[in-house]
Structures are given as structure tokens and as C-alpha cells.
Amino acid sequence: MQSSPLAALKDVIPPSEVSWWPLSVLAWATLIGILIFIILVTFWLYRRHQFGLAKREAIELAKESQNDALILHSLLKRLMKHYYGAEFTTLPSPQWTDALEHLTKQRFTLDEINSLYSSTPDAELNQKLMAAIKRFKLRDSLVKEVYGV
Secondary structure, X not given: OOXXXXXXXXXXXXXXXXXXXXXXXXXXXXXHHHHHHHHHHHHHHHHHXXXXXXXXXXXXXXXXXXXXXXXXHHHHHHHHHHHHOHHHHHOOHHHHXXXXXXXXXXOOOHHHHHHOOOOOOOOOHHHHHHHHHHOOOOXXXXXXXXXXX
């Protein structure tokens, strides 16, 4: 009688299960890469949050004093000083209005800015200044080049 070819396989011993510890070099490199990536993303998000903190604070202060155009204007000046440097707060009025238009996408005239220091400021200027604070650009590399500061 002929023997079964499967009978010869009884002597084959299956390999033992491969343990997952210690990890291979590739697994360690992957884990370290993922950890570094998570740390960098967390750091970037924290820095981004901290960078916008002054603008968020200015928006909160602006909500408290919506009816005082002079305070809103000073908040815009403070934002400009914080993000672009003190030299921008001393710009002459024509350049100041141009810089505000560029950074806030709000149209300001010299008469509106000059009315801040009169006894009766322009009534609609409060809304424009509030919108300007909310739309203020935090990063614009062209500002220093355009205004020569």
C-alpha cells in the first residue's frame, strides 16, 4: 500500500510565535518620528495661539468700549505697535490711513481720523474701527517695505 505524502509532514515543527518586544530599529525610528512630529505640531499650535493673543485681547477690550472711537483707535495703534513695531505708530496721518487700509481692508479718510480729536467724532467711525480691529492682519511682510519703516 502506498503511504500518504502528508504523513511525511508530521516531522515538520512550526516556528514559534515572534515576540513584539524588543522592537525593531525601524519600529523605534517610527515611534520617535511620530513623537517628534506631535511635539512640533503642539509647539506650533501653542505659538500660533500666543501670537494671536494680543488681537483677541484687543477685540475683547473693543467690545467693552464700542461707543468710544478714540479708545478703538488707540487699540488699533497698540495692535500696530505690537505686531509691526513702534515706528508704525508715529506715521503721518496720510501714511497711517494707508497702512490701516492695507492691514484691515477698511477705507479710512483723513477727515475721519482727524475727527477723532475733535469734540464731535464721526458717528459711523466706531463701526469702522471695530471692523478694523476684527480684520487686522497679524502678518504682512509688505508693510515694512511699502511704508519704509
